[in-house]
Amino acid sequence: xxxxxxxxxxxxxxxxxxLSGQSDEQITPAARLIIRAQSGDLTAFDQxxxxxxxxxxxxxxxLLGNPDDARDAAQETFLRVYKHLKNVDPTxxxxxxxxxxxxxxxxxxxxxxxxxxQISLEAAIEAGKLIxxxxxxxxxxxxxxxxxxxxxxxxxxxxxxxxxxxxxxRDLEGLSTEEVARILGSSPVTVRSQISSARxxxxxxxxxxxxxxxxx
Amino acid sequence: xxxxxxxxxxxxxSGGDLPEEEEATVRDHxxxxxxxxxxxxxxxxxxxxxxxxxxxxxxxxxxDDLRDKVRREITRVQSxxxxxxRLTPLLNIRFALVSSSALILLVAGLIFxxxxxxxxxxxLSLKDKNGTSQNNWDNPTRNPxxxxxxxxTTVIRSSHRSKIYTLPTVSTPDxxxxxxxxxxxxxWLVAGEAVNSLIDESQTAEVDSMxxxxxxxxxxxxxxxxxxxxxxxxxxxxxxxx
Numbered sequence: 001x002x003x004x005x006x007x008x009x010x011x012x013x014x015x016x017x018x019l020s021g022q023s024d025e026q027i028t029p030a031a032r033l034i035i036r037a038q039s040g041d042l043t044a045f046d047q048x049x050x051x052x053x054x055x056x057x058x059x060x061x062x063l064l065g066n067p068d069d070a071r072d073a074a075q076e077t078f079l080r081v082y083k084h085l086k087n088v089d090p091t092x093x094x095x096x097x098x099x100x101x102x103x104x105x106x107x108x109x110x111x112x113x114x115x116x117x118q119i120s121l122e123a124a125i126e127a128g129k130l131i132x133x134x135x136x137x138x139x140x141x142x143x144x145x146x147x148x149x150x151x152x153x154x155x156x157x158x159x160x161x162x163x164x165x166x167x168x169x170r171d172l173e174g175l176s177t178e179e180v181a182r183i184l185g186s187s188p189v190t191v192r193s194q195i196s197s198a199r200x201x202x203x204x205x206x207x208x209x210x211x212x213x214x215x216x
Numbered sequence: 217x218x219x220x221x222x223x224x225x226x227x228x229x230s231g232g233d234l235p236e237e238e239e240a241t242v243r244d245h246x247x248x249x250x251x252x253x254x255x256x257x258x259x260x261x262x263x264x265x266x267x268x269x270x271x272x273x274x275x276x277x278x279x280d281d282l283r284d285k286v287r288r289e290i291t292r293v294q295s296x297x298x299x300x301x302r303l304t305p306l307l308n309i310r311f312a313l314v315s316s317s318a319l320i321l322l323v324a325g326l327i328f329x330x331x332x333x334x335x336x337x338x339x340l341s342l343k344d345k346n347g348t349s350q351n352n353w354d355n356p357t358r359n360p361x362x363x364x365x366x367x368x369t370t371v372i373r374s375s376h377r378s379k380i381y382t383l384p385t386v387s388t389p390d391x392x393x394x395x396x397x398x399x400x401x402x403x404w405l406v407a408g409e410a411v412n413s414l415i416d417e418s419q420t421a422e423v424d425s426m427x428x429x430x431x432x433x434x435x436x437x438x439x440x441x442x443x444x445x446x447x448x449x450x451x452x453x454x455x456x457x458x
Contacts, residue, residue: 042290046283053279058271067272071282078286152269170231171266177233192233199227203262 031090038085045085049078052095056102062168063106065153073109077102099175100183103165110161155205159198166191167198217241222252230259 030051036044053074060073080101088097156164162184169180170191177195181188217225222245228234229242246253434443 042287045290046287049283049286050279053282054274057274057279057282061271062269067274071278074282075285075289078282079289082286082290148265149269152266155266156269167266170233171263172269192228195231195233196224196227199230199259199263202266203227203259206262206265207258 030094034085034088034090034094037082038088038090045082048081052098053078055095056098059099059102059168059173060106062156062172063103063165064109065157069109069113073102073105076105076109080105096179096182099169099173099179100185103169103183107161107165151206151209155202155209158205159201163194163198163201166194167202170195171199217245219245219249219252222246222249223255226252226256226259230256230263 033044033048033051037048056077057070057074060077061067061070064070064073077098081098084101088094156168159167165184166180169175169183170177175183177188177191180195181191184191222242225234225238225242229239232239234242242256246256429446429448432445432447434445436443
């Protein structure tokens with residue numbers, strides 16, 4: 001305890017109060033961080049953002065297919081997180097809650113984009129906004145990779161929104177069916193059906209693309 | 217399970233989304249069915265292909281900018297005064313005095329209006345056709361009947377409903393008595409007292425003026441006013457009283 005500031009002690013008291021009745025194993029550093037952020041500590045909230053920003057922006061990009069929209073979605077997601085942080089139980093699955101907010105934000109942005117006649121995912125692909133080259137080397141390999149990425153994005157864009165969300169969360173984010181169901185607010189049976197349908201469509205799209213491209 | 221049934225399960229099998237029992241069934245089937253095994257292979261390739269959908273490398277400045285924007289937005293929201301804080305400057309003594317005075321005036325005006333309206337409602341006046349006031353009854357204003365045998369049209373005016381009720385034929389053998397001959401079932405407001413209709417309109421419609429009538433007389437609280445009500449006598453067919 002030597003050298004701890006008053007604020008640290010207050011934080012500790014707050015954490016202890018919030019987690020009263022929890023065993024020591026359950027008090028994770030993440031839970032402690034959430035509690036500090038809940039008490040209005042902006043540094044703790046900043047750390048929470050650092051811990052999850054990559055995950056949020058990647059998910060948003062996969063769902064929206066546009067880096068600008070992905071940045072906007074990530075920003076809005078963290079603002080909503082801050083707004084509702086006080087209602088979160090720090091011992092429960094924070095990531096799942098964060099995913100849920102991010103998915104809802106992406107859904108809202110996609111809906112707004114459709115309403116406002118803004119560019120669709122496919123239009124973004126056409127405009128070359130979807131793919132940001134990994135580096136400055138404009139080699140043939142990079143070009144092929146970029147083309148393939150665009151084809152995958154186009155395949156995803158053909159899916160209905162719910163199926164796209166289900167397959168992105170399950171196959172690209174690697175979440176379990178149950179977790180996906182919780183995030184999307186539906187049942188695992190529904191999610192399985194959506195995933196099955198989405199995989200069949202992606203496979204059919206890829207087969208068509210391969211036939212069109214020809215051997216090699 | 218046959219091939220079509222297995223084919224339906226292959227998309228979920230390729231991602232490991234089947235329950236153990238079904239997964240084992242599909243695996244056993246794929247071991248000897250070349251066509252289904254080929255389809256399963258395509259699904260796995262497609263899934264691997266999809267997993268190659270790698271996001272772009274977002275640079276550190278992108279994340280810094282993102283966090284900076286979020287922090288600024290949080291600060292902006294926090295620095296905005298709450299509704300209570302915005303109302304506080306208005307909550308001084310002068311504001312309280314003015315608003316309470318306005319409220320008192322409003323309530324007083326409302327009470328006066330309601331009282332005035334009630335008084336007007338209760339005020340009924342009946343006048344005779346010639347304009348001579350008799351027993352507080354006003355002159356008729358509509359449908360004047362031709363004079364003869366002391367018959368006159370009497371109008372009862374109700375300011376409450378803003379309607380003028382006209383009694384088509386009223387004989388007044390006694391100026392203090394009004395006889396309602398042909399339509400005794402309407403609702404009358406007599407000298408400030410509401411007398412509800414005793415018989416509804418459907419019965420009124422059946423009344424035949426040639427029928428033998430029964431005569432009822434009601435003395436109101438006002439000794440100058442008596443209501444005489446004529447109604448058909450008891451029916452001979454069923455003994456009902458109208």
